[in-house]
Amino acid sequence: MGRKLRNNAFNDTLNMGSSIGKQLQLVDLQNNRITSENTKPYSTSMANCGSKSCLSAKKLNPQSCDCAYPFEGTLYFRAPLFRELSNADIFHSLEMSLWEKLGLTPGSVSLQNPFFNVDDYLQVHLELFPSAQKSFNRSGIQRIGFFLSNQTYKPPPQFGPYLFIASPYTFLEHGGNRISSTLIIGIAIGCAFLVLVLVGLGIYAVWQKKRAERAIGLSNPFASWAPSGKDSGGAPQLKGARWFSYDELKKCTNNFSESNEVGSGGYGKVYRGMVPSGQVVAIKKAQQGSTQGGLEFKTEIELLSRVHHKNLVGLVGFCFEQGEQMLVYEFMPNGTLRESLSGKSGIHLDWKRRLRIALGSARGLAYLHELANPPIIHRDVKSTNILLDENLTAKVADFGLSKLVSDSAKGHVSTQVKGTLGYLDPEYYMTQQLTEKSDVYSFGVVMLELVSARQPIEKGKYIVREVRLAMDKNDEDQYGLRGIMDPSIKSLANLTGFGRFVELAMRCVEESASDRPTMSEVVKALENILQNDGMSTSSTSASSTATDFGSTKGVSRHPYEDSFPKKCVNNTNAFDYSGGYTLQSKVEPK
Structure with a gap:
């Protein structure tokens, strides 16, 4: 059990008295103005670290006031049963639970900067200090990492389920003979520099190549399909997916008229149409002059052209011509x-x-x-x-x-x-x-x-x-x-x-x-x-008969239950058909 009193304005002489409970094992008084102390008979278990600080990657062990290499990481509690972060007793119970269940010395656990992040998880920085050494050995890190990463350690109930992300840990090498020869050091430095130069040149060349390929892919996702650089000539004849010309789809939608528009999203607009075979389709048309969704466009063609299942939306065809990117799907009259x-x-x-x-x-x-x-x-x-x-x-x-x-x-x-x-x-x-x-x-x-x-x-x-x-x-x-x-x-x-x-x-x-x-x-x-x-x-989720489906009591009649017109021109029926293509609140890498 310990108490943290660091960063206060305590001054003069510290007198611990003689009536402190036996459970108290640590008092952290770092960064105060105490000039002397009387800690008898607690000198073996009480620590006043004063203004002591550590260099490099070492940090001050709150249990012993010695500089050591802690095992660090971040705890993410997904559903804690509390929202108040100023209650020190709650976090103290977590500290005690950690050092008891992980087999560490009391006071060797430090919890810092608790807050609720953008995902509404309680995020806490964790530092675990070794008991008697400057650093943990590999077996110690493996043991603690196993307990935390595999959920073997169970926190106090009020914290709920958690996820632990560990920071890299640098192990100190012990023993061995040091070779201090200036010649060997010089050769080693020279060789290392030469290797770094060669590696750097190689990385730069690969980066330049990938950058060029990425630029081509963004401007023309079909580049790998059309080595000649022509829009449609190199597009493969994919199984189950037909290539449509721009003029075909333009005619089918009455020049992409607003009356046939059935939805829109970040990718572009979706139109209803009827192809020459008589099949009603949804035509997903990318925004003119925009590369947004270009890679998604190619991915969807490649995937949907070779997967066929009654519970997957079928790809009828696609168009990549005159700078236009369009996907043609089977029409789903009841939306999302x-x-x-x-x-x-x-x-x-x-x-x-x-x-x-x-x-x-x-x-x-x-x-x-x-x-x-x-x-x-x-x-x-x-x-x-x-x-x-x-x-x-x-x-x-x-x-x-x-x-x-x-x-x-x-x-x-x-x-x-x-x-x-x-x-x-x-x-x-x-x-x-x-x-x-x-x-x-x-x-x-x-x-x-x-x-x-x-x-x-x-x-x-x-x-x-x-x-x-x-x-x-x-x-x-x-x-x-x-x-x-x-x-x-x-x-x-x-x-x-x-x-x-x-x-x-x-x-x-x-x-x-x-x-x-x-x-x-x-x-x-x-x-x-x-x-x-x-x-x-x-x-199939409809009722057993079409009559039952169409006459659901208390619900307004669906506007597209009627059959579609024979010809795909100037139909005024419209429905907000997102087609599931609007990519909302996308999470991009941090």
Whole structure:
């Protein structure tokens, strides 16, 4: 047990008296103006470090006042049960817990600068000092690192789940003979300088080459497809995707008229059209003269042209001509899941429809993770990227940020952090190592949206934390979530498998990726929920008859339930079809 009294204005003589409790082992009085002290009989366990300071990477050990090399890192507490940071007793309990459970000397733990960061995590800088040496040995660092990084250490309950990011640690080399020969040192310095010059020249050459390739890729994402430099001549004949000329798509949309515009976003605008085969399509057109989304444009063509599943939005074709970048998709008349949950689309989603939408979306992602070759990580799973067809079948869309997992042995892709705040896997954000479990986390957030109809971050509250705090397993009907549930479903008498659905969602958003299920396990769990109630596990989410779907009581009629016109000209029906292509609140690398 210790007390920190550093950085005060104490002066004259320090008299510790003789009535201090036996548990007190440390008094830190650094940076005061004390001229003398009377610490008997506590001289063996009390320390007044005075104005002592350390050089280099060493820091002052608060337990012994000696300079030492601490093991440092940052603790991120995702859901602490308190908000008041001025209560020293709370943090003192954390210090005591750390030195007791990590086998350190009392007083050898230092917590500094606690604050709530932009992700609303409690962030605390941690310093652990060695007990009797100047530095830790390798086995000591490995032991402490294992306890903290693998969640073996459990903090006091009020701090909740945490993540520890360690700083690099420099080990002191002991023993050995030093060679002080001036000649050898001179040769070594000369050789090192020569190697550095050669390495620098090599790095500069590689950097220049990559910079040139990046510039070409940004200005012309098809450069690798068209060595001749022509727009469309080098574009490959991709399986299942047809190349459209600019004039074809211009004619189909009546010169991209406003009457056929069905949505817009950061990438550009989306138009409804009918290709010569009679198929109604959604045409995603990039902003004129803008390179925004150029790489995403090429990625989406390459991925969607070779993945085919009933729960993935199908790519009909593309156009890269006259400076235009366009993608042609199958048309999804019922818009995005987000629009239906918000009531914008006018479609009522009862609980069984929501279960089938979750199952369909999960099947699409499981296909990407396990059946695509090589596997694909979507990287931007969210409710605006889940589209609904005429039967309310869910289809995953927008592969502009997707990544291939080409090295199956490695298990992850080290990449810049991209995604949408609220859905972003915190472990991926911290480590920049993308895995299939990052999609699982995002899907778990979508499942909580299906329960609450709320956006992930709303009025400063994060849905994952709100559900975790409100959950009550003793409430068999609503699991303690009545105050969070979507009003349109919480009044229903029988919510099939509601508790198991919530439990599954919370498993998906576990702090550690290793604790989350795979997408195929999520699919099986959702199928079991539906089968246990005798429902079909078909991911088609509409009611059994078209009449029932079209006559949902208490809900306004969907404006695009009617069939589309034979010819794609001047149709005044319009609908805010985002197509899931708006990239909102993108997280870029720091």
